[in-house]
Amino acid sequence: MTISPAPCPDASQLLRRAGARIDPADAALLLAHALRRSQAWLYAHATDPVEAAAAAEFEVLVARRAAGEPVAYLTGHRGFWTLDLAVTPDTLIPRPETELLVEQALLRIPPGRPARVADLGTGSGAIALAVASERPRARVVATDISRQALAAAAANADNHGIGNVEFRHGDWWSPLAGERFDLVASNPPYIAAADPHLLQGDLRFEPPGALASGRDGLDAIGAIVGGAPAHLAPGGWLLFEHGHAQGEAVRALLLRAGFVATATERDLEGRERVTGGRLPGPAGVD
Numbered sequence: 001m002t003i004s005p006a007p008c009p010d011a012s013q014l015l016r017r018a019g020a021r022i023d024p025a026d027a028a029l030l031l032a033h034a035l036r037r038s039q040a041w042l043y044a045h046a047t048d049p050v051e052a053a054a055a056a057e058f059e060v061l062v063a064r065r066a067a068g069e070p071v072a073y074l075t076g077h078r079g080f081w082t083l084d085l086a087v088t089p090d091t092l093i094p095r096p097e098t099e100l101l102v103e104q105a106l107l108r109i110p111p112g113r114p115a116r117v118a119d120l121g122t123g124s125g126a127i128a129l130a131v132a133s134e135r136p137r138a139r140v141v142a143t144d145i146s147r148q149a150l151a152a153a154a155a156n157a158d159n160h161g162i163g164n165v166e167f168r169h170g171d172w173w174s175p176l177a178g179e180r181f182d183l184v185a186s187n188p189p190y191i192a193a194a195d196p197h198l199l200q201g202d203l204r205f206e207p208p209g210a211l212a213s214g215r216d217g218l219d220a221i222g223a224i225v226g227g228a229p230a231h232l233a234p235g236g237w238l239l240f241e242h243g244h245a246q247g248e249a250v251r252a253l254l255l256r257a258g259f260v261a262t263a264t265e266r267d268l269e270g271r272e273r274v275t276g277g278r279l280p281g282p283a284g285v286d
């Protein structure tokens with residue numbers, strides 16, 4: 001009697017099995033990653049046998065996902081705007097709602113003209129790189145307190161051939177002393193330090209310094225607003241992403257610091273998510 005080796009499972013069988021343990025959409029991302037292929041390729045080859053090495057790598061990824069690790073840290077990248085960005089556990093994972101901040105920034109940066117733009121706390125570089133890619137004549141400065149995050153962001157700029165972003169290390173405004181900008185955008189940490197969400201799900205794996213900011217979550221936004229009048233050109237804009245219950249507080253902080261034209265935009269879920277204001281004076285970008 002001959003014993004034939006167990007046939008290699010195909011992609012659809014692996015996905016079905018994994019789908020019982022983790023979100024099926026996550027399983028598809030992880031299998032495509034283990035195969036070094038796109039998801040489109042995966043679906044077109046659903047009945048091809050999967051090589052043992054790739055299947056074994058996939059099993060490890062599924063187990064890590066089942067234990068809570070975010071998919072973007074397992075695959076090492078995440079799509080944001082038009083860019084595929086490398087992410088590491090030193091960077092916040094770019095989120096779809098942050099694309100609203102990019103949209104709002106672009107509305108205030110006329111194309112085809114020079115503009116000075118800054119992204120404070122750039123993380124993987126998501127906001128800075130999206131803006132820089134859409135506004136090649138803008139000069140963008142991206143800062144972060146984490147050197148590791150800056151290295152990841154700079155690598156993303158290189159990978160995409162985006163040359164109009166400069167990376168600087170330091171806390172909020174400190175790397176920008178003596179300079180003024182037409183528009184500054186930031187997705188700073190804004191979760192309240194005692195928020196139980198920090199102890200749940202994917203947030204447990206992200207850099208705490210990129211998520212939580214003081215008792216009410218507003219410490220970083222307050223610090224950035226405080227330094228903004230000294231770093232914006234007359235008519236310059238300051239735009240934040242913030243928590244869905246923080247719109248009123250952020251507008252109040254901006255008004256108290258002398259900003260005008262304060263307004264809040266809602267994200268795709270209808271929640272207040274991005275607030276901005278302009279310094280009075282001749283509009284630099286308006």
Ligand code: GLN
Pocket residue numbers: 092095187188189190191203210211212
């Ligand atoms: N939007 C993120 C969350 O609530 C928080 C990101 C941030 O603090 N900037 O999961």
